[in-house]
Amino acid sequence: MPVLRWLRRHLIVIAGLLTLAYMILPNIVVMVFSFNKPNGRFNYAWQRFSLDAWTDPCGVADMCGSLSLSLQIATWATIGATALGTMIAFALVRYRFRARGAINSLIFLPMAMPEVVMAASLLTLFLNMGAQLGFWTILIAHIMFCLSFVVTAVKARVMSMDPRLEEAARDLYAGPVQTFVRVTLPIAAPGIAAGALLAFALSFDDFIITNFNAGSTVTFPMYVWGSAQRGTPVQINVIGTAMFVIAVLVVVAGQLITNRRKNSARP
């Protein structure tokens, strides 16, 4: 049976591609249903083709407001977590000092904790402090849980850096600031960028921690959550599709830039 033999030889490729299809299927559904004109409040069944949602993406109340709030929070959380996380990563890789083990576990723990536990405990803190829940409590929470991921991403990059490059810079009479800005930072940049991108994605998409600590403030994931009960506007699918397309474009652009750099670096 040649068919069976072919199947056996390509078993891994077939299984892998099936998994890939499983992963992309919902994105395709989201995309297709962004062109739907639903009958009623929910956008779960196909009715007929329409471009309405694409020509008027902010046509539903409050959705674009929640989207812009999520973008603001994600931006500030990325800046905060990347700055704090990069400093920690450098300290952990470059220096030997006491309490290093304890600090390593303090950074690992937030990643090894179910989100709902962190969310609930942070809320008890805010309630005890009498803090007003909203923008600031969300931002504080997001910086907290993004921090560990940034540290991990930057650490990986800094660990693979050759310290002799910095020694060479110092031998050539570069001051500490000059060495850092001209040598250290450019080499660490891909790690920092990866950490920042991860922080942005995590913050923008977070629901559980935000749900606990947002009070009456509504971020985009919370808007989507609410819409699952009230009725889902097609515009949600438009935003989802746009995010997917933008992400693919950003990754492809990043690939092109690194490829060009590699090519120009060649003698």
Next chain:
Amino acid sequence: MTVTEAPPAPPQDPAELPVRKASTRKRLVPYWLLLPGILWLVVFFALPMVYQASTSVQTGSLEKGFEVTWHVQTYWDALSEYYPQFIRSLLYAGTATILCLLLGYPLAYLIAFKAGRWRNLVLVLVIAPFFTSFLIRTLAWKTILADGGAVVDVLNALHVLDVTSWLGWTENNRVLATPMAVVCGLTYNFLPFMILPLYTSLERIDGRLHEAAGDLYATPATTFLKVTFPLSMPGVVSGTLLTFIPASGDYVNAELLGSTDTKMVGSVIQTQFLRVLDYPMAAALSFILMAVVLLMVTVYIRRSGTEDLV
């Protein structure tokens, strides 16, 4: 950079002073780098845990206020009342983790060894779905698994649903609002967390080891079992942790794709905290979940022998 608060050095030979100052300055550098971030984690991660511990042994009500009375009974009440949700959470999360491993391994293997020049494209396809908000993607599963939809029709035609109904995974020839839908959603949502660590550890394996195994007359299956899989263990361990931990606390999938019979413990914590406002009960539940997960993770890491992972 301004460096202050260096402990005043005792008066010394003036020629020696600058050197000593510089070394003190240098010794303090890591602490200055760590200070803001670690302070953030202590205040907004560690301290809240202490507050939660104290809340869990309080009694009282919203109107009269809560007080620490060392009422440990709450923990017992939480367990005896909500043990089905606990067991269900661990069961669903465990099943989803195993499914993620079974589904994710071939794809990670494909990217690491077989994709060739398509490698970057496939990696993009693995990561990119991430960027459509995961709530939107989970809602899309409602459409995919809907009654009378293509998936349910095919499963019905193949009599798969008869078997799964008999096993208690589905009900009345429908998938939505059953355990199967919740596990399907969990598996889907956490797959990338399995694939990426697997891929990283597979990619590090030297391809010549496969050739060597082949030269020593190992069949492909033996090569996989004796060479590839053991060498990918770090990826398997971190992948299963990254899948199991968040899945055990998740309530989004259970709420959107399940029914009241598929509620997970995260759901209970959320309801107790945000709707019932029984803070001691919510805190106790969340502490039990944390303890169970940390215990399982510790045992698992010990047994799989990759303690240097942490």
